[in-house]
Amino acid sequence: xxxxxxxxxxxxxxxxxxxKAAINETSKSDYTKVLRAFYKYLNFQxxxxxxxxxxxxPFIPTEQEIDLLIxxxxxxxxxxxxxxxxxxxxLGEAMSLKWTDVDFERxxxxxxxxxxxxxxxxPLSEKATAMLNRLPRKxxxxxxxxxxxxxxxxxxxxxxxxxxxxxxxxxxxxHTLRHWKATMEYHKTKDILHVKQILxxxxxxxxLIYVTIDNAIFQNTTEEFHVKTAKTVEExxxxxxVGFEYVTDIEGIKIFRKRK
Numbered sequence: 001x002x003x004x005x006x007x008x009x010x011x012x013x014x015x016x017x018x019x020k021a022a023i024n025e026t027s028k029s030d031y032t033k034v035l036r037a038f039y040k041y042l043n044f045q046x047x048x049x050x051x052x053x054x055x056x057x058p059f060i061p062t063e064q065e066i067d068l069l070i071x072x073x074x075x076x077x078x079x080x081x082x083x084x085x086x087x088x089x090x091l092g093e094a095m096s097l098k099w100t101d102v103d104f105e106r107x108x109x110x111x112x113x114x115x116x117x118x119x120x121x122x123p124l125s126e127k128a129t130a131m132l133n134r135l136p137r138k139x140x141x142x143x144x145x146x147x148x149x150x151x152x153x154x155x156x157x158x159x160x161x162x163x164x165x166x167x168x169x170x171x172x173x174x175h176t177l178r179h180w181k182a183t184m185e186y187h188k189t190k191d192i193l194h195v196k197q198i199l200x201x202x203x204x205x206x207x208l209i210y211v212t213i214d215n216a217i218f219q220n221t222t223e224e225f226h227v228k229t230a231k232t233v234e235e236x237x238x239x240x241x242v243g244f245e246y247v248t249d250i251e252g253i254k255i256f257r258k259r260k
Contacts, residue, residue: 058179079131088181091174116202
């Protein structure tokens with residue numbers, strides 16, 4: 001607006017500019033929200049225009065692509081990416097993590113929610129726990145500043161995408177891993193409430209998009225599983241240790257499965 005010499009203190013001129021601006025509806029909606037708050041602060045009367053954001057289906061990479069990025073960046077960023085991949089937490093939630101939020105003995109992480117989400121405690125794998133434990137403890141927070149993290153990651157991502165001639169890697173941002181985790185969890189469990197709990201959503205309507213994504217990604221695949229049963233806790237533990245996941249109980253028998 002400054003480049004177009006629009007006086008931001010003239011609400012009607014601003015509205016006219018937004019109507020003609022060569023930007024998408026989502027951006028216009030974002031600008032309108034900010035302007036509405038700004039004019040309210042100034043006690044200006046303004047009938048805000050109504051722009052509806054365009055909903056887009058998030059990009060979901062393959063696990064192999066995510067693991068390539070994890071393996072080809074710095075030790076700190078690798079640990080961060082592994083954490084985001086396993087928990088689906090937001091980058092801001094990860095940036096606020098303190099060493100005291102990680103229980104290295106029980107292999108869990110305590111997440112302080114942001115953006116109106118719910119706090120939660122989620123499990124960590126042996127790999128993620130070890131990667132975090134190897135990081136230097138220079139302060140109470142685990143990770144450095146957000147600007148530092150983003151700068152290192154985007155540089156390494158661009159270099160790797162060029163080296164492998166895989167432009168898809170450039171679409172993998174930090175929030176992409178949240179979408180990937182939610183999609184995989186729903187695909188594995190078909191339990192949308194479980195996914196909602198992992199993401200910390202208060203409103204299930206925000207979670208339902210992963211049903212759509214799952215249907216789109218896996219609609220043409222026929223999955224096959226190895227199926228095992230367990231009668232005792234010891235038998236169940238052995239199955240879990242080799243990658244089987246619990247499905248259900250039938251007549252006192254626990255049923256597990258693992259993709260072939």
